Amino acid sequence: MNIQTREIDGTMALALSGDVDLSHSPALRKALMELMLERRAVVVDLSAVTYVDSSGIAGLVEAYQMARKNGTAFTLAAISDPVRRVLQLARLDRVFTIVDTVEAAVKG
Amino acid sequence: MPKTQAAHDAEASSHLDLMIEMTSDFAQSHDVEATLRLGLERVAARLGAEAASLFLLEADSGDLVCHASIGPTEVVGLRLAPGRGIVWRTVDLDLPQLVRDARLDPDFTNAVDDATGFVTRSILCAPMSFRGQKLGAIELFNKRGGNAFTQTDAQLLRALSMSSALALINTRLVAGMAEQEAFKRELVLASEIQRAMLPPPQPPHSPVHGVNLPARGVSGDFYEILPLADGRVAFAIGDVSGKGMNASLLMTKTASLFRCLAKREDGPGRILTAIDSELHETGLAGMFVTMVAGILDPATGRTVLANAGHEPPLLRRRDGFHAIDDGMPPLGISPDLFAGGCPESVIDLDGGALYLFTDGLTEVRAADGVMLGSDGAKSLLDAFAAMPAQERLAAVVRSLDGVGSLRDDVTLMVIEDTRLAPTGAFERSYAARPETLADIRSAVARVSHELGCPPDMAQDMVMAVDEACQNIIRHAYRGGEGDIVLHLDREDDLLVIRLMDFAPPVEVAKIRPRSLDDVRPGGLGTHLMRSVMDQVDFLPPPAGIGNLLQMVKRISR
Missing domain, CATH: 3.30.565.10 (Histidine kinase-like ATPase, C-terminal domain)
Structure with missing residues (x-):
């Protein structure tokens, strides 16, 4: 897994790539938590994620819950097929705000 | 003349010494006869008796038998059948008998005196008993110095004979325990030999697997897996009636016969007939053997079975279970039963699995007391069907152990059609x-x-x-x-x-x-x-x- 972070119009965009599994999810969680503590608006670009497991999903859920408490925006963008499959199985596709592109999240 | 207190004390203390010495003799010695003789010598010496005999009750005959004797006449081995006589009176009354002049006692029999020339004057006899358990008696003859035995002598002899009785009871208990230990060791050895005789775990690709779980030390169950020179595999499962060493020996014999005859006889029916005939050569003392023998041709999945009084094997195929119900009475019942041979069943495995088992599988009881039964066995076999054969058998047997207490040995075999076995595992x-x-x-x-x-x-x-x-x-x-x-x-x-x-x-x-x-x-x-x-x-x-x-x-x- 690789994480690339950039700022677009005040929103932090995290681009994840590769496999997000138990060996990488702690790094993802740490990155997300830091941004949540700074009360940043966050969009996570999942287009290049080849695999995500329950521990990766757990990091996203925790960030989602903190953003709701903070009243900040937390959006998933451009989710790949493997990510969509897991979100559907976990019935979290109706919990997260999911948009087609990072740009759509920033504008929203 | 009354003794002084100091003399009383000295006497009591030296009597105590004697009792301690005798108890110590018993505790240290494994030779009961020698210890009884030594004890009798100490007592005779202490009480100043010219002669002494020790009688023990013999459980089988009910006679009193002399086990030790001191003095001029040797009477070891002398038997006293229940009846009159000073010794029997002592045992019957469970009280010391003091006879100052034997010639005046109506129960005195002078047969020994007549035979040996010994002249009996006075007799002191005390029962060897403890808490109502009668073991025998110690009899003393003729106090040295001419006087008769005294009441004090009687009290001392009673105390000594009681402690001898106690020591003898303990010695017999210890001997009994040692005998049990030896028997247990024998059983452990027998069960080790049996386990060494069972086939080793087969390689995973083998079409025949088996497992045996003995309920107690020695099993009456056996199974055999024997690859034949032509590529076929002979197999057998059996259960010997009864438990313990005799069943174990019969099991060992039957299994050896199978290994020997399977190479020689053509087909399982002939194998069982030959085993039956061999078993009758040496008497079976009411024991018999239930057994299934079979031969699998792994190349075709064709299996020939013969059954002598054993649980019907279960064939599990895609469409469910089929019991293979044909068969004969058990082996070893009567020589003429197998005179006409033993019928065989031919089974096409057709991708399925054939299970052979002993009644330990179907008769295992759950906590509620209900037997697993044939249906229960089927659902167990279904539950683990996806596992590889050897693991499956182990899992079924393990789950039985969980179902209830194993009262009987469990032996389980599977014969599988390996032609269709998945290769991409x-x-x-x-x-x-x-x-x-x-x-x-x-x-x-x-x-x-x-x-x-x-x-x-x-x-x-x-x-x-x-x-x-x-x-x-x-x-x-x-x-x-x-x-x-x-x-x-x-x-x-x-x-x-x-x-x-x-x-x-x-x-x-x-x-x-x-x-x-x-x-x-x-x-x-x-x-x-x-x-x-x-x-x-x-x-x-x-x-x-x-x-x-x-x-x-x-x-x-």
Whole structure:
């Protein structure tokens, strides 16, 4: 897994790539938590994620819950097929705000 | 003349010494006869008797028999049948008898005196008994110095004979225990020999496997697996009536006969007939043997069976179970029963599995006292059907141990049609660490593709295995070191995945899928596994395995 972070119009965009599994999810969680503590608006670009497991999903859920408490925006963008499959199985596709592109999240 | 207090004390203390000496003799010696004789010598010397005899009751005859004697006449071996006489009066009354002048006592029989020339004047006889348990008596003759025995002598002899009785009881108990120990050691040895005779575990590709679980030390069950020179495999299962050493010896003999005759006789019917005939050569003392013998041709799946009074084998095929019910009475009942030979059944395995078992399988009782029965046995065999043969047998037998207390030996065999065995089975061991999950995922992706899973399904299998491995790493090993064994196999249209670990067993109840309305991190993995698989079960793990998780998914075409 690789994480690339950039700022677009005040929103932090995290681009994840590769496999997000138990060996990488702690790094993802740490990155997300830091941004949540700074009360940043966050969009996570999942287009290049080849695999995500329950521990990766757990990091996203925790960030989602903190953003709701903070009243900040937390959006998933451009989710790949493997990510969509897991979100559907976990019935979290109706919990997260999911948009087609990072740009759509920033504008929203 | 009355004795002084000091003289009384000295006498009592020296009598005490004598009792301590005698008790010590008994405790140190393993030779009861020698110890009794030594005790009698000490007593005779102390009480100043010219002669003494020690009689013990013989349990079988009810006679009093002399075991030790001191003095001019040797009367060891002398038998006193129940009746009159000073010794019998002592034993019957359970009280010391003091006879100052034997010639005046109506119970005195002078047969010994007449035969030996010994002249009996006075007699002191005390019972050897303890708490009503009568063992015999000690009899003293003629106090040295011409006087008769005294009441004080009588009291001392009573005390000494009582402690001798106690020592003798203890010695007999200890001897009894030693005998039991020796018997137990013999049983352990016999059961070791038996176990050494059972076939070793067969290689995984072998078409015949067996397992035996003895309920007690020595088993009356046996099984045999014997590859023949022409590629066929002879096999047998049997149960000898009765328990213990005799059953064990008969079992050993029958098994040896099978090994010898299977190479010589053509077909299981002839083998059983020949064994029956051999068994009648040496008497069986009411014992008999139930037995199934068979020969499998692995190249065709054709199996020939013969059954002598044994539980009907069960053939498990796609359409369910079929009992193979033909057969003869048990072996060893009567020589003429097998005079006309023994019928054979021919079975086409046709991709199925044939189970042979002893009644220990069907008669095992659950806690509620209900026997497992044939239906229970079938559902057990169904439950573990997806496992490889040897693991399956072990799992069935292990689960019996859990069902109830094993009262009988359990022996279980399976004969399988290996022609259709899946060839793409995959098994590999991985370190239980997050960093190895990527390797595990790529192996599952590759092997499930090779086993015929469509791409979407293969992805789901990768996820299910990954989540299951995470559970093992996090919940079973709790971050500690350990291994995960991954096993993938295809059985008909089922993909069967097994994950084994060596951690302490996980409490299955704690690994429940979470409620989906509860949007908390964690607890999701089990839900994901259950969502994509048809079945997710923790199976009773074979010995040495911590947890065995099995996941099954139908491969849609």
